[in-house]
Amino acid sequence: MRSAFCKLQALLGAALLTTAVYGQTFPDRPLHLVVPFSPGGSTDLVGRLVAAQVAQRLGQPVVVENRAGAGGMIASEYVAKSEADGYTLLMVTTSHTANPSIYKKLPYDTRKDFTSISLVGDMPGLMVAHPSVPANTLGEFVAYAKTHRVSYGSAGSGTFPHLSMELFRHAAGLDMVHIPYRGAAPALADLVGGVYQIKADAYITAKGFVDAGRLKLYAVTSAQRMPQLPDVPTVAESGYPGFESTYWIGIVSPAGVPPAVRTRLEQAFMQAVQDPMVSAKLQEGGTRPIGGSAADLDALMNHEFAQWPGIIKDADIAEK
Structure with missing residues (x-):
């Protein structure tokens, strides 16, 4: 019994060591950041700006790949079924948390098939x-x-x-x-x-x-006026008190990515968004830079997973 326990300890130790070493050597080839919309849109532009900065921090190119269609589901399915090695990432937006309430059946499990990396910003x-x-x-x-x-x-x-x-x-x-x-x-x-x-x-x-x-x-559509457009009223000010709708952007990977790799990616994206040049360019484009952690993204998505069902039902936009 003691011998078997010792072997188990040795195996666990070897696995932890392998994961740690992999995290230190990651990445050793280009990464792919999958954008669920067509080139030229706001999500794509933010993705390319941040990807360029992340590439500098990781020492490897970050290739932006557009897989548009089906409200983000085409890209999401592709990434969900990709290898969980940290080399394939997905930009997620508001639709990521809303789709489970809109569609009867998704080709992936939104909660179980992805691991949060970072909350980029909102607009x-x-x-x-x-x-x-x-x-x-x-x-x-x-x-x-x-x-x-x-x-x-x-x-x-x-x-x-x-x-x-x-x-x-x-x-x-x-x-x-x-x-x-x-x-x-x-x-x-x-x-x-x-x-x-x-x-x-x-x-x-x-x-x-x-x-x-x-x-x-x-x-x-925000609760307050935009600093870039101080003379433009909000929807709430235009006769619809309480109206607020903002668009957020985050980064996820397939579920099961090694913890050390997830941490490396999390740090790279947080630092990239917090870079003064990137932050300034995001603000110029109307995006509020957040550079949040994986936990920040998890908290936001959990809030919306609870919020969307009622709103979508009231708006009558769920798939029949």
Whole structure:
């Protein structure tokens, strides 16, 4: 019995040593950061900025790979089924915690198939409309939408623009048609092209079109006004008290990644976001840099896992 116990101790010790050594040598080849939306969208832009800084800290390239579609589920399934060695990572957003409440069956287990790495940051949305809409304020838009057929676009079902607009539609008592796209960039392009009327979009991608007069800006979706847009009212100030909707971005890996590797990745992402240059660029683009830990991301997601079922039921956007 003593001999068997000693062998077990030896095996456990060897496993711990192997994990520790692996963590010290990781990474020895390029990493892949999978973005669940198309190139050019706000999530993609943030991902590429942070990935470049993480690459410097890890001493290996971090290749950004776009796998758009199905509200982030295509990318999530790919990463969930990837090897848990720390070399394949996933950017997750609000849709990651909302999808389990929207879809009857996912091709992965959102809670069990991923390990949190870091909370990158968050951003409010901008309520932007095509200039052809004869309304200059959010209140005027609501009045117009109650007497005209209006459509809104999103980066896909279950994404932040979808959920944010559904929350607003519900609050304003509007009947609008949802047009889902395979990512934020094509959705924004069609809004600018006048295919539909309104969208909740990111500051980093919509601001240029607003400045050029190609989009109208009605309000921001955060609880407080954005420092970058001090004269733009919030949705709450525009007649819908208590309205708040923000878009967060985090990093996860497949479940089972070695603890030492997870810690190395966590530190690299936290330090990358907290880098003064990266932090300044994120703020310029309308993102609030957080650079939070794995525990911070876990806490946020657990809160939303509990929050979304009721909201999605009230908005009637769950898959039938």
